[in-house]
Amino acid sequence: MHKIILIGGGGHCKSCVDVIEQAGTFQIAGIVDVPEKLHQKILGYEIIATDDDLPDLVKEHKNCLVTLGQIKSPEKRIRLFEKVKKLGGRLPVIISPLAYVSRHARLEEGTIVMHYALVNAGAKIGENCIINTRALIEHDAVIEDHCHIATDAVINGGVKVGRGTFFGSNAVTREYIEIGENSIIGCGAKIIKNAPPNSSIFHL
Numbered sequence: 484m485h486k487i488i489l490i491g492g493g494g495h496c497k498s499c500v501d502v503i504e505q506a507g508t509f510q511i512a513g514i515v516d517v518p519e520k521l522h523q524k525i526l527g528y529e530i531i532a533t534d535d536d537l538p539d540l541v542k543e544h545k546n547c548l549v550t551l552g553q554i555k556s557p558e559k560r561i562r563l564f565e566k567v568k569k570l571g572g573r574l575p576v577i578i579s580p581l582a583y584v585s586r587h588a589r590l591e592e593g594t595i596v597m598h599y600a601l602v603n604a605g606a607k608i609g610e611n612c613i614i615n616t617r618a619l620i621e622h623d624a625v626i627e628d629h630c631h632i633a634t635d636a637v638i639n640g641g642v643k644v645g646r647g648t649f650f651g652s653n654a655v656t657r658e659y660i661e662i663g664e665n666s667i668i669g670c671g672a673k674i675i676k677n678a679p680p681n682s683s684i685f686h687l
Contacts, residue, residue: 484510486544487575490537490563491551492516492525498616499550500526502579502597509575512544534563541572548577549593549611553631555667557647561629564593564611574611588620591628609646627664645680654686 487509489496496514503509513531516523520530532540541547547567549560567574574593578584582596587604593611596602602620609628614620618632621639627646632638637655644650645664652670662668663680671686678684 484508485546486510486512487546487548488512488515488540488544489528489548489550490515490534490567491549492520492523492530493550493552495552495613496550497526498597499548499577499595500528502577502595503548505580505598506577507580508577509546513540514550515540534566537566537572538570541567541570545571545573547572547574548595549574553613553629554649557629557631557649557665560611561647564629582614603640615652621658633670 492514503511511528514525514528515532516530518533523530549563551560553560576590577595579596579598581598582600584596584602585604588602588606590608591610594608596614597616599617600614603622605623606620608626611629612626613631616634618636623641624638625643629647630644632650633652635653636650639656639658641659642656643661645662647665648662650668654668654672656674660677662678663682665680666678666682669685672684
């Protein structure tokens with residue numbers, strides 16, 4: 484079984500560990516985090532290195548996954564993703580065996596699809612995305628790079644979600660609208676019309 488390095492040791496990492504264990508495709512070789520957390524363990528896996536050690540780790544193991552969470556800004560996830568790419572690492576797509584991903588959907592590298600998520604036919608999901616637990620990505624929807632579609636979110640048919648967007652838990656879109664890049668959609672929001680880039684929309 485190939486080994487994989489997880490980059491980011493917070494709460495999202497725990498969910499990623501569970502998905503990787505269930506999928507059984509990779510063996511977790513260790514976790515990368517900040518220096519003060521070295522040698523601590525997350526669900527039994529040791530924090531073995533920091534970001535500065537990535538050049539040596541990537542040479543040894545090749546496969547990596549960015550397991551840092553994303554709520555407001557995607558910048559840290561993007562920086563880590565691009566660093567691994569420049570070092571020649573591989574960022575595989577990880578899909579929970581409890582999720583459904585249509586064979587007619589397309590997922591790009593570094594994306595993870597969590598438990599009970601559903602990605603329907605014709606959907607396109609970019610690089611380094613999080614499709615979180617029970618999220619629904621309907622037919623022909625486009626999720627651009629570095630997005631986090633949070634728990635129980637609903638992206639309806641033909642919707643385009645711009646690069647770097649956070650789409651919160653239980654938020655829902657109308658079909659065939661566009662959400663501009665780097666937007667923040669709060670939990671429970673209902674998006675019924677196009678949203679420009681850098682939008683912040685919350686359900687009050």
